[in-house]
Amino acid sequence: MELKNKIVLLSGASTGIGKAIARSLLKRKAKVVVFGQHKPAFSTKFYKVDIGDESQVVSAMSGIKRIDILINNAGSVADAEITGTSNKMLDDMLNVNFKSVFWMSKHSIPKLSRGGCIINISSLLGLRSFPGSGVYAAAKAAVISLTETLAQELAGRSVSAGWILLFPPAPCRRRGRSASAREPCQLLRVRWR
Numbered sequence: 001m002e003l004k005n006k007i008v009l010l011s012g013a014s015t016g017i018g019k020a021i022a023r024s025l026l027k028r029k030a031k032v033v034v035f036g037q038h039k040p041a042f043s044t045k046f047y048k049v050d051i052g053d054e055s056q057v058v059s060a061m062s063g064i065k066r067i068d069i070l071i072n073n074a075g076s077v078a079d080a081e082i083t084g085t086s087n088k089m090l091d092d093m094l095n096v097n098f099k100s101v102f103w104m105s106k107h108s109i110p111k112l113s114r115g116g117c118i119i120n121i122s123s124l125l126g127l128r129s130f131p132g133s134g135v136y137a138a139a140k141a142a143v144i145s146l147t148e149t150l151a152q153e154l155a156g157r158s159v160s161a162g163w164i165l166l167f168p169p170a171p172c173r174r175r176g177r178s179a180s181a182r183e184p185c186q187l188l189r190v191r192w193r
Helices: 016-027 054-061 087-111 134-157 170-175
Strands: 007-011 031-036 045-048 067-072 112-123 160-167 186-192
Touching: 007 016, 007 087, 016 031, 054 087, 067 087, 087 112, 087 134, 112 134, 134 160
Parallel strands: 007 031, 007 067, 031 045, 067 112, 112 160
Antiparallel strands: 160 186
């Protein structure tokens, strides 16, 4: 896909995977717009947005006329067994890891160009959970399911949707934590419709 001058809306680009995605897109001359809590260190259009809050997403989207590619990348991990999960942790994890994908997708669809696409970053934990990852795993499973639904609903508009599963490196899997910036994730599976 030619990315020159394509408008890419990316969530969570200040560190890790999102930062690498943004830099790669910028090298290919895409016009990257970032929604997130922290301004990236590289030069791009940035909107400070709590993407788990629908009203903030709607407000920020009002400044964007067209989107060619939406990449829902933002995510957060908190280790807790089900019995140790507080209401706040549950809300925070669902807001960042699922509701943000839902709100970003919902409010991007009217702005997506013909032939555009939505890419949702998920995790192996969306298919296979580990102890202490219950809420995160459930949210990532919801992302996979939502993406399958989006692909079906958008097919008639010539807009595609897909998910990418990332696999954390072995030290993170053993600890039940996500990968750090120094421990790159491995690409496990891509599903595109």
